[in-house]
Amino acid sequence: MDRQLSSDQLENRILTGDARALARAATLIESQGEIGRRLIAALFPHTGRAMVIGVTGPPGAGKSTLVDQLAKVLRRQGKTAGIIAVDPSSPYSRGAILGDRIRMQDHYPDPGVFIRSMASRGKLGGLAAATLDMALLLDAAGREVILIETVGVGQDEVEIARLADVTVLVLGPGFGDDVQAIKAGIMEIADVFAINKADLPGADRLEQEIRAMQSLADDAGRENAASIRRVVATEGKGIGELLGAIEGAFRTRGRRSARTETWNYRLREMLRDSLLENLAEEMVQQHADRVAEKIEDPYTAVAALRDELSHAGSGRM
Ligand SMILES: Nc1nc2c(ncn2[C@@H]2O[C@H](COP(=O)(O)OP(=O)(O)OP(=O)(O)O)[C@@H](O)[C@H]2O)c(=O)[nH]1
Numbered sequence: 391m392d393r394q395l396s397s398d399q400l401e402n403r404i405l406t407g408d409a410r411a412l413a414r415a416a417t418l419i420e421s422q423g424e425i426g427r428r429l430i431a432a433l434f435p436h437t438g439r440a441m442v443i444g445v446t447g448p449p450g451a452g453k454s455t456l457v458d459q460l461a462k463v464l465r466r467q468g469k470t471a472g473i474i475a476v477d478p479s480s481p482y483s484r485g486a487i488l489g490d491r492i493r494m495q496d497h498y499p500d501p502g503v504f505i506r507s508m509a510s511r512g513k514l515g516g517l518a519a520a521t522l523d524m525a526l527l528l529d530a531a532g533r534e535v536i537l538i539e540t541v542g543v544g545q546d547e548v549e550i551a552r553l554a555d556v557t558v559l560v561l562g563p564g565f566g567d568d569v570q571a572i573k574a575g576i577m578e579i580a581d582v583f584a585i586n587k588a589d590l591p592g593a594d595r596l597e598q599e600i601r602a603m604q605s606l607a608d609d610a611g612r613e614n615a616a617s618i619r620r621v622v623a624t625e626g627k628g629i630g631e632l633l634g635a636i637e638g639a640f641r642t643r644g645r646r647s648a649r650t651e652t653w654n655y656r657l658r659e660m661l662r663d664s665l666l667e668n669l670a671e672e673m674v675q676q677h678a679d680r681v682a683e684k685i686e687d688p689y690t691a692v693a694a695l696r697d698e699l700s701h702a703g704s705g706r707m
């Protein structure tokens with residue numbers, strides 16, 4: 391593609407769904423620079439049509455296999471899809487990245503499925519913002535359904551899933567013993583439970599545990615209880631039914647991205663990110679050293695850093 395392509399031209403091509411323009415814009419957004427930001431600002435009025443599905447769950451639950459199958463069913467229905475795979479740079483997904491590529495290659499010849507992996511590169515906070523920008527880009531480009539796969543271990547990944555329109559929590563037998571442990575962190579974010587690997591023993595017990603947990607909720611909680619669907623992702627079993635449950639949740643719960651509370655959260659995160667971006671890491675480190683050695687108290691350190699920000703921050707976003 392022409393390197394000189396103006397941002398107006400790039401924007402127009404994205405809006406027509408041009409796959410190459412989309413790939414180029416995705417790279418801009420990944421680098422989280424000023425150009426990517428301006429692009430999202432320009433595209434924002436054209437967003438709000440896609441259904442964004444967050445797919446999360448413990449490592450190895452079968453999220454990638456399931457996302458792949460969901461994309462297949464969507465394509466059969468004539469819908470376009472976008473897949474964002476979030477790699478939290480945790481040791482868990484190291485091995486799966488290659489696996490993901492191989493499995494998702496199924497779609498590569500199909501321009502109706504756009505796939506992108508996001509890596510956190512150790513940046514504090516930036517992962518959630520970059521992932522949500524990517525979802526906005528795909529939305530503006532006319533992708534009808536956007537699937538975001540995150541590993542439900544870190545807070546960042548859970549937040550990303552929580553901000554999707556519908557959150558699917560993928561569990562599998564063998565993780566059954568963990569329901570209690572998982573419950574504390576992420577059970578409550580599920581709009582739909584997918585019990586994957588239903589071909590293996592233990593699916594019954596897992597479903598019972600989830601239902602037992604749901605029965606403990608108050609009346610309002612029970613009324614809104616997440617639906618539970620069994621699937622065998624490797625064989626493509628139950629995928630249509632799962633998609634039906636997801637669409638049902640989308641209809642009853644509405645679009646999270648249209649809620650003030652979602653934007654309240656997002657704007658706070660973005661503000662935090664942009665402030666931290668203007669602070670040199672060494673600067674924070676220096677004060678951290680001083681506080682650790684008790685040469686400085688933490689409030690004085692924060693005041694000094696805030697001073698630094700008001701100098702560095704002028705003229706930037
Ligand atoms: N028996 C069985 N195995 C499955 C099923 N779905 C996925 N698997 C297997 O489970 C393993 C993990 O699948 P992935 O799709 O990579 O799981 P994941 O949740 O994306 O893994 P991470 O991204 O590493 O967290 C693979 O070996 C799959 O073949 C299923 O329905 N039944």
Ligand SMILES: [Mg+2]
Pocket residue numbers: 453454455486490539
């Ligand atoms: Mg995966």
